[in-house]
Amino acid sequence: MEEGFEHGGRLICRNFGSLPFVVFAAWDLYDHHRMVSQNKPIMRRLLNDYFDELEEQVLTDSQNGIFQTLETVRQTIAERYEEGQ
Numbered sequence: 001m002e003e004g005f006e007h008g009g010r011l012i013c014r015n016f017g018s019l020p021f022v023v024f025a026a027w028d029l030y031d032h033h034r035m036v037s038q039n040k041p042i043m044r045r046l047l048n049d050y051f052d053e054l055e056e057q058v059l060t061d062s063q064n065g066i067f068q069t070l071e072t073v074r075q076t077i078a079e080r081y082e083e084g085q
Contacts, residue, residue, distance in 0.1 A: 058066055 057064075060067070062068060
């Protein structure tokens with residue numbers, strides 16, 4: 001079977017030269033640019049949605065959000081300040 005592939009590859013190269021390679025490279029370049037142009041806006045939208053959701057969770061989550069952490073720090077400082085007086 002491999003001999004058939006070798007023979008076929010030599011036959012293609014002998015008759016067509018580098019044309020198949022050039023055609024494949026051109027198609028691959030076109031396909032890459034098409035995929036990027038289609039997927040870039042989708043990825044940008046998904047990342048923006050993700051970061052918006054992450055920001056919302058970080059700011060407002062009652063257990064793990066930044067406001068809860070800041071409130072805990074404030075209470076700790078207030079308690080220690082009252083103990084010192």
